[in-house]
Amino acid sequence: MGSPPEEWGRGRYSEEKIVVTLTRSFEIQRYEVTQAEWTAQGIPNPSGLNEDGTGDCSEPSCPVGGVTWYDAAAFANLLSERHAPPLEPCYVLSECTGALGEGLACESVSSPFETAYDCPGYRLPTEAEWEYAARAGTQTAFYAGDITPQEVRGDCYPEPALEKAGWFCINSEGKTHPVGQKEPNGWGLYDMLGNVGEWVHGTRENPRVVEDRTDPFGEVALFRSRIPRGGTFFSPANTCRAASSLGYAAGNISGPGLGFRLARSLPSE
Numbered sequence: 716m717g718s719p720p721e722e723w724g725r726g727r728y729s730e731e732k733i734v735v736t737l738t739r740s741f742e743i744q745r746y747e748v749t750q751a752e753w754t755a756q757g758i759p760n761p762s763g764l765n766e767d768g769t770g771d772c773s774e775p776s777c778p779v780g781g782v783t784w785y786d787a788a789a790f791a792n793l794l795s796e797r798h799a800p801p802l803e804p805c806y807v808l809s810e811c812t813g814a815l816g817e818g819l820a821c822e823s824v825s826s827p828f829e830t831a832y833d834c835p836g837y838r839l840p841t842e843a844e845w846e847y848a849a850r851a852g853t854q855t856a857f858y859a860g861d862i863t864p865q866e867v868r869g870d871c872y873p874e875p876a877l878e879k880a881g882w883f884c885i886n887s888e889g890k891t892h893p894v895g896q897k898e899p900n901g902w903g904l905y906d907m908l909g910n911v912g913e914w915v916h917g918t919r920e921n922p923r924v925v926e927d928r929t930d931p932f933g934e935v936a937l938f939r940s941r942i943p944r945g946g947t948f949f950s951p952a953n954t955c956r957a958a959s960s961l962g963y964a965a966g967n968i969s970g971p972g973l974g975f976r977l978a979r980s981l982p983s984e
Contacts (some may be wrong), residue, residue: 717958722856723864724953729919729960733799734927735843739832739983741835743840744976746894746905747913748790751775756793761786761969769889770971771911771948776893778911778974783862784966785811787839787914794977795836799814803827805834806935814980820967823937830933831916832980835944839916840978842932842960845944848956849908856956857881857908858866858900863952874952878880881909883955887948891972908955911974912943919962941966948972 717732718725726944750773754760761781762771771780782790783937785808792804793815828834831841840949849858856862859877871884878886879898887909895905907913919940940962946955949972954961 716843718856718956722956722958723862724856724868724956724959727961727970729923730958731923731925733923733925735847735931736927736929737843737847738930740981741832741840741844742980742981743844743904743978745899745903747778747911747974747976749775749894750777750779753779753790753816756790756797758790758793759814761816761818763971764890765971766911767889770891772891772893774893776895777891778894778906780891780911780971780974781969782914782974783819783969784914784963785821785824786815786969788824789815789819791837791839791977798836802836803834805831805836805838811906818824818967818969820965824935825933830930831935832930832933834980837979837981838978839842839914839975841930842942843928843930844978845915845983846957847901848902848904849945851904853957855903856958858957859898860957868953869951870950877908877952877955881906881946881955882948883909883946883950883952885952891948906945907952908945908957910945910948911972912947912950912961913945914973914975915942915944917942919960937965939965943973
C-alpha cells in the first residue's frame with residue numbers, strides 16, 4: 716500500500732509504502748453507487764449539474780454525487796436493514812442535522828463492532844481494502860499503467876494510461892459519466908480512478924504511520940479528516956493515482972464528484 720519514492724506526483728506525507736495484510740475476505744461493488752440505486756430507496760437525489768453544465772450527470776446510470784460521508788454511511792445502514800434477512804448496521808449516527816440525501820451531518824459516530832472488518836452489514840471499504848481492490852494486483856500508478864512525469868504538478872494534462880481507465884480533467888468535459896464506460900481493472904471493477912471520489916471507512920493519518928499492518932484503518936472516529944479515494948472527474952492525473960487520497964474535515968463536505976461504493980465482509984470460513 717502506498718507508492719514508491721520515484722513515483723511522480725506522490726504525496727509527501729500520506730503515501731509511505733507499507734505492507735498490509737487483510738485477513739478477512741470481502742466483496743465490493745463492481746460500480747460506484749448509481750443514482751438509480753440511490754433513488755430506488757426513496758431518497759432525494761443530491762446529484763446535480765451546475766449552471767454552466769459541469770458537475771454530476773443526471774442519467775440513472777450516473778454515479779450519485781453530492782454525498783457527505785454521513786450520507787454514505789447512512790445509506791449503507793439502510794441497505795443492511797432492508798436486506799433479507801436484515802443485517803446488523805455498521806454505523807451508529809446520532810445528533811444529526813439534515814436528512815439522508817440532503818447534506819446529512821452528525822455530531823456523533825460510533826459502531827457496535829470493534830472494527831469495520833467485524834461488521835456483517837454493508838459499509839464503506841476501509842482505505843486498505845479500497846487500494847487493494849483498485850490496484851487489482853498492480854503496483855503502477857494506475858491499474859492501466861504508470862504515470863508520465865510532467866514539468867508542473869497539479870496541472871491538467873493528457874495521461875494515456877489514465878484515459879483508458881477513468882474520467883478526469885482532460886476527458887470528462889467537466890462532468891461525471893455513467894458508470895462502466897471505461898476499461899475495468901484486472902478484477903472487473905470499473906471507475907476506481909476518476910469519475911467520483913469515493914468515500915472510505917477510515918480517517919486520515921497525516922503523516923501515515925510507517926509500519927507494516929494487519930487489517931488497518933477499520934476504526935470509526937469523529938472530528939478527523941474523512942477520505943475520498945480515486946480522484947474525481949475534475950482532478951488532474953496525479954491525484955487519480957491508486958495511492959492518492961484527499962482529506963475532508965469531519966465528512967460533512969458534499970458537492971459534485973463526491974460519491975462512494977459499498978463493501979461487505981464475508982463470513983469467516
